Amino acid sequence: MKITEIEHFSHSHKLELSCSQTPYQCDGCKELGFGSCYHCKNKDCDFHLHEKCAVADPFACHSFFNKSSFEFRKKAASGKRGTYCIACGKDVQGFMYKSKKTHLHPCCLKLPSTLNGDGRLTLNLKEKASSKCLICQHKEITKGKLKGWVYVSTCGKHCYHVGCVNYVNFENWKKGFFNQQSGQNSLGFIKQENGESSSGRKQSEGRWMGYAVDLIAHAILGSSIELALVSLLNL
Numbered sequence: 001m002k003i004t005e006i007e008h009f010s011h012s013h014k015l016e017l018s019c020s021q022t023p024y025q026c027d028g029c030k031e032l033g034f035g036s037c038y039h040c041k042n043k044d045c046d047f048h049l050h051e052k053c054a055v056a057d058p059f060a061c062h063s064f065f066n067k068s069s070f071e072f073r074k075k076a077a078s079g080k081r082g083t084y085c086i087a088c089g090k091d092v093q094g095f096m097y098k099s100k101k102t103h104l105h106p107c108c109l110k111l112p113s114t115l116n117g118d119g120r121l122t123l124n125l126k127e128k129a130s131s132k133c134l135i136c137q138h139k140e141i142t143k144g145k146l147k148g149w150v151y152v153s154t155c156g157k158h159c160y161h162v163g164c165v166n167y168v169n170f171e172n173w174k175k176g177f178f179n180q181q182s183g184q185n186s187l188g189f190i191k192q193e194n195g196e197s198s199s200g201r202k203q204s205e206g207r208w209m210g211y212a213v214d215l216i217a218h219a220i221l222g223s224s225i226e227l228a229l230v231s232l233l234n235l
Helices: 162-174 200-221 225-234
Strands: 015-025 032-040 048-050 059-062 065-073 096-099 102-104 114-116 122-126 150-153 159-161
Touching (some): 065 102, 122 200, 150 200, 159 162, 159 200
Antiparallel strands (some): 059 065, 114 122
8 A cells, every 4th residue: 555645854844745737856866757656735835746755765775786786765875976877877866766877767776577568569678679669760768878777568679778768758758748648647748740641551560669759758757557558559
């Protein structure tokens, strides 16, 4: 059973579990969030925490690092620069998990190993890409430096860097592309181009790509995966 109200060291007021209908910036890890979160009950505060940041375990493990244990930290060591999340490649600016020289955002460490799109599309989390990411068209996020985690479909047609989906989320959010349709909870972060309308096959592939990225986006932002399934009904 989930705890609906907590006191947290990072804030002076009590925090209540709720479902945000719009994206927010987590005041713990400083990354975007959507859906389930803990927010301040004081109406004068605009304070949010990812659920995974609010109830983070002191220590955690990950299947990619069988011989390592990660410790929760409030932030990187004072004055230390160049600290980045090995999963998404973004800078670590707040809450994190650390093991030796490896850092992970709490939401990245807790990413599901498998995303099951109602049985019609299954994506598996991999430590590195075996084919090019369909967003950046590269196998690595930063050539020769950071491979970045990826979600790969069982059919082999879809491969997306966690970091690339994260980047698309943030950039489109800043540009105001978020579009919550009535009765739906799809993030609507992926802009659909109309230039492919002459090809039914390309149009269908575009819809599946949009759905796959939406599914990953919900996992990254800490929201319920079930929210992304509504977009599958239109495929």
